[in-house]
Amino acid sequence: SQKIEQNSEALNIQEGKTATLTCNYTNYSPAYLQWYRQDPGRGPVFLLLIRENEKEKRKERLKVTFDTTLKQSLFHITASQPADSATYLCAPGTGRRALTFGSGTRLQVQP
Amino acid sequence: DAGITQSPRHKVTETGTPVTLRCHQTENHRYMYWYRQDPGHGLRLIHYSYGVKDTDKGEVSDGYSVSRSKTEDFLLTLESATSSQTSVYFCAIKGLITDTQYFGPGTRLTVL
Numbered sequence: 543s544q545k546i547e548q549n550s551e552a553l554n555i556q557e558g559k560t561a562t563l564t565c566n567y568t569n570y571s572p573a574y575l576q577w578y579r580q581d582p583g584r585g586p587v588f589l590l591l592i593r594e595n596e597k598e599k600r601k602e603r604l605k606v607t608f609d610t611t612l613k614q615s616l617f618h619i620t621a622s623q624p625a626d627s628a629t630y631l632c633a634p635g636t637g638r639r640a641l642t643f644g645s646g647t648r649l650q651v652q653p
Numbered sequence: 654d655a656g657i658t659q660s661p662r663h664k665v666t667e668t669g670t671p672v673t674l675r676c677h678q679t680e681n682h683r684y685m686y687w688y689r690q691d692p693g694h695g696l697r698l699i700h701y702s703y704g705v706k707d708t709d710k711g712e713v714s715d716g717y718s719v720s721r722s723k724t725e726d727f728l729l730t731l732e733s734a735t736s737s738q739t740s741v742y743f744c745a746i747k748g749l750i751t752d753t754q755y756f757g758p759g760t761r762l763t764v765l
Contacts, residue, residue, distance in 0.1 A: 585756030
């Protein structure tokens with residue numbers, strides 16, 4: 543069955559460092575992969591979409607890579623700030639009607 | 654915020670009672686979704702709709718029904734609420750250009 547794995551343990555880093563979150567998937571051939579941010583008590587918010595033919599995508603301090611051979615996406619936040627503290631969800635997409643989300647990784651940036 | 658509202662935002666009910674949650678959108682999106690989110694399980698799809706009167710089941714649809722009689726409204730009904738349905742429920746719509754989803758603020762439901 544299709545499976546999405548994100549590190550369930552919280553990631554704690556110091557302000558100014560680069561945070562790297564991992565999304566692994568199995569039994570999938572996604573055409574794209576999306577990353578979302580979720581703050582406590584709120585709905586997820588879309589951040590970035592990367593397609594299968596794109597190796598890397600950037601948006602301000604965010605960078606996403608997509609390796610279809612490894613079946614993995616890495617999500618980087620450079621020069622992290624305490625305001626980046628949140629849970630980050632990945633969602634591989636196949637172009638079908640519904641997305642499946644990973645359970646998310648909580649990031650805590652310490653000042 | 655893609656003009657999505659959910660009501661009620663909080664509800665406490667008793668086991669065995671019917672509950673209806675409402676999702677309303679203002680931007681005429683075709684696809685609408687209901688998810689539940691629980692610790693350790695992440696977001697799980699309950700039902701979704703791809704047009705008026707067109708709905709399909711997600712991975713955790715047992716005990717839930719949906720209706721969509723108008724483009725802007727997608728209703729989720731728990732016919733007879735159980736304690737296992739205590740959760741946070743999110744509604745979402747799919748963007749017009751990409752498969753990006755936009756979420757509502759959520760409804761926290763407690764079944765005693």
